[in-house]
Amino acid sequence: METTSPALEPVSQQCVLVHQNKILVDSESRFIFSEAELSRALGSSLLSHAAERFSLSERLFLYRLPSAQDCGEFVWVRLRELLGVLSEANFQLAGRAIQISHWHMTHRYCGRCGSPTVISDEEFRLDCEQCEINYFPRISPCVIGLITRGEECLLARGVRHPEPMFSTLAGFIEVGENAEQAFVREVKEEVSVHVHKLQYAGSQPWPFPGQLMIAFTAEYLSGEIVIDPKEIVEAKWFHYDNLPLVPPEHSIAGRLIQSFVRSHR
Numbered sequence: 001m002e003t004t005s006p007a008l009e010p011v012s013q014q015c016v017l018v019h020q021n022k023i024l025v026d027s028e029s030r031f032i033f034s035e036a037e038l039s040r041a042l043g044s045s046l047l048s049h050a051a052e053r054f055s056l057s058e059r060l061f062l063y064r065l066p067s068a069q070d071c072g073e074f075v076w077v078r079l080r081e082l083l084g085v086l087s088e089a090n091f092q093l094a095g096r097a098i099q100i101s102h103w104h105m106t107h108r109y110c111g112r113c114g115s116p117t118v119i120s121d122e123e124f125r126l127d128c129e130q131c132e133i134n135y136f137p138r139i140s141p142c143v144i145g146l147i148t149r150g151e152e153c154l155l156a157r158g159v160r161h162p163e164p165m166f167s168t169l170a171g172f173i174e175v176g177e178n179a180e181q182a183f184v185r186e187v188k189e190e191v192s193v194h195v196h197k198l199q200y201a202g203s204q205p206w207p208f209p210g211q212l213m214i215a216f217t218a219e220y221l222s223g224e225i226v227i228d229p230k231e232i233v234e235a236k237w238f239h240y241d242n243l244p245l246v247p248p249e250h251s252i253a254g255r256l257i258q259s260f261v262r263s264h265r
């Protein structure tokens with residue numbers, strides 16, 4: 001016996017639009033739109049200009065546009081401008097979109113034989129069919145940590161921070177190191193201080209462009225502060241009740257510092 005299926009309403013796909021390191025937002029900093037909504041606002045040809053389309057989830061697609069064309073009431077913004085504006089979950093999603101786009105732009109050819117890579121439809125993966133090599137989005141693990149000495153913590157102003165803000169020490173993990181070794185080494189290199197008693201304190205993706213911050217608390221062991229001027233402008237011990245300008249709590253550095261302050265109050 002033949003059955004007829006009820007006609008299904010077409011489900012509108014949702015999309016995120018990215019051009020290089022910028023993402024399209026509306027005046028309320030929304031960045032996820034239905035395809036129908038975008039087509040109504042900007043014309044149906046916009047999405048057909050996309051260089052690639054990636055699936056971010058079942059019904060959410062990333063379109064990478066080859067140019068930052070004028071999009072009327074929508075604007076292209078850098079991811080950093082959305083930090084602290086979006087919820088943490090939405091910021092992670094926007095960061096994921098930017099990183100997928102960046103990864104694809106920088107892995108269009110196989111590093112071994114130079115053939116064009118092919119997008120896998122199974123996962124975030126680019127394949128070289130000649131060499132049978134797979135290229136995955138690159139994540140760079142970093143360590144970050146708050147060093148404490150009783151009621152004080154060690155904070156530093158890095159050379160790359162334009163604002164007069166003090167933060168926790170951080171650095172990239174080197175090949176062959178574990179995260180704890182990397183943190184102990186970074187602290188020694190940047191401020192000449194020895195630390196011990198490391199405790200894991202969480203992690204945070206930091207998409208500028210592809211870091212994963214692995215956080216610790218550590219206790220001071222020995223040594224006087226001597227800064228490496230290539231990395232650090234100034235480093236000091238601060239009492240928990242007399243802190244300088246520090247990062248906000250949407251960064252893991254800010255969370256480490258606030259949690260230290262709360263533990264003493």
Ligand SMILES: [Zn+2]
Binds near residue numbers: 110113128131132
């Ligand atoms: Zn190859």
